[in-house]
Amino acid sequence: MTDPLLDTLRELLAIPSPTGMTDDMADMVADRLSRAGLAITRSNRGAVRARWDGQSSRRIGISAHLDTLGAMIGHMPASGRPELLPIGTWSARFAEGARASVFTRTGDVIRGTILPRRASGHRYGNAVDKQPTRWDNLELRLDTDDTATVTTGDYVALDPGLEITPNGFINARYLDNKAGIACLLSAIEQMKAAGDTPKHSLDFLFPVTEETGTGASHMADGLDDLIALDIAIIAPEQASHPTGVTLIAMDSGGPYDRKLTASLRRLCERDGITHSVDVLRHYYSDTYPATLSGADIRCAAIGFACDASHGWERTTRASLTETTRLLTSLLRNGLDGD
Structure with a gap:
C-alpha cells in the first residue's frame, strides 16, 4: 500500500x-x-x-x-582532505562518520566520508577518543584520486540516511x-x-x-x-x-x-x-x-x-x-x- x-x-x-x-x-x-x-x-x-x-x-x-543544514569546503590542504565549515548551526559530533557529496563548480559530484583527523585506532590508539568535538578537527576523505575540481566554496550535503520502521518511527537527517x-x-x-x-x-x-x-x-x-x-x-x-x-x-x-x-x-x-x-x-x-x-x-x-x-x-x-x-x-x- x-x-x-x-x-x-x-x-x-x-x-x-x-x-x-x-x-x-x-x-x-x-x-x-x-x-x-x-x-x-x-x-x-x-x-x-x-x-x-x-x-x-x-x-x-x-x-x-x-x-x-549542510557544509562547505574551506581550506584545501596538500593532503587532499579538505576542511569543512558548517552551514547553519549544528554540532560537529553529528558530522563524524557521515557519507557526503561534494557539489563542485564544474558540475561534478564527488563522494566522500567526514572523519576526525585521527581516525585510525590502529595508528593513534586511545588518542582517537581524546579528540575535541570541533569542526576544525574534521576533514573530508574524498573517494577520488583527482581532487583538482574540489575547491574552497563547494557545497557539501550529507546523506539523509532515511529509515522508516514498521512501527512508524522515521529516522533521517x-x-x-x-x-x-x-x-x-x-x-x-x-x-x-x-x-x-x-x-x-x-x-x-x-x-x-x-x-x-x-x-x-x-x-x-x-x-x-x-x-x-x-x-x-x-x-x-x-x-x-x-x-x-x-x-x-x-x-x-x-x-x-x-x-x-x-x-x-x-x-x-x-x-x-x-x-x-x-x-x-x-x-x-x-x-x-x-x-x-x-x-x-x-x-x-x-x-x-x-x-x-x-x-x-x-x-x-x-x-x-x-x-x-x-x-x-x-x-x-x-x-x-x-
Whole structure:
C-alpha cells in the first residue's frame, strides 16, 4: 500500500538542499503547488510563494522552510582532505562518520566520508577518543584520486540516511524541515482533491535561508498572520508531543500571539487532534526574522515531533498525521475572528 505523505518525504529527502543550494528543492515544491492549481511566484532569493484565495479577505501565511543544514569546503590542504565549515548551526559530533557529496563548480559530484583527523585506532590508539568535538578537527576523505575540481566554496550535503520502521518511527537527517513540507503539501493536496475552498486567503511561504537566520524576513508583505511550521523538540524537560502536533507558545524570539495559539488549540480540541503546548529554549522560527524586518503581523508556530534535532533526527508517522490534520483543519475552517 502506498503512503502519499511518506512518498513525498522520500522525494524531498532525495534532493540535497543546504542553505545556498536550494534551487532543485524549490523547483520540486513549486511544481507540486502549480499542479495543485495554485499561483506561484519566486523571490529574488529563490524562495517560493503560492497563493490560494479563500472565502474571506483575511490573509494568513503558512511558512515551511526549504533549506537544510549542510557544509562547505574551506581550506584545501596538500593532503587532499579538505576542511569543512558548517552551514547553519549544528554540532560537529553529528558530522563524524557521515557519507557526503561534494557539489563542485564544474558540475561534478564527488563522494566522500567526514572523519576526525585521527581516525585510525590502529595508528593513534586511545588518542582517537581524546579528540575535541570541533569542526576544525574534521576533514573530508574524498573517494577520488583527482581532487583538482574540489575547491574552497563547494557545497557539501550529507546523506539523509532515511529509515522508516514498521512501527512508524522515521529516522533521517533533514527531517527539519522536509517532514514539515511533506505535511503541508499533503494538506493542500487533500483540500484540492476534496474540492474545498479555504476559509481565509492563504499564502504558502517556502523560504530558503531559515537555517542561517533570515528565513521569511522578506516574505511577510500583505499578511495579517504568519504561522511557522517547523520542528517540535523531543527531549527531557520538553512538553512537545511525540505522536501529535505541538503548539509552540514561546521560543528564543519571545512569546507567540496568545490568541492565535488559543485558536489553533481550539481547532485541535474540536477535531480530536492529538496535541500539546511547549516552550522551546534554543529555537527560532521563520516568524522571528519577519518581525525583525518590521512586519506588522501576528505570529504562531506549530511543530511535528523531532528527536535529536540538528543531528540524527527522528519523528513518528503519527506525529506527521496529526500535524497534517491540524493544517487541513486550519485551511478548511480558518482561525477565530474575521
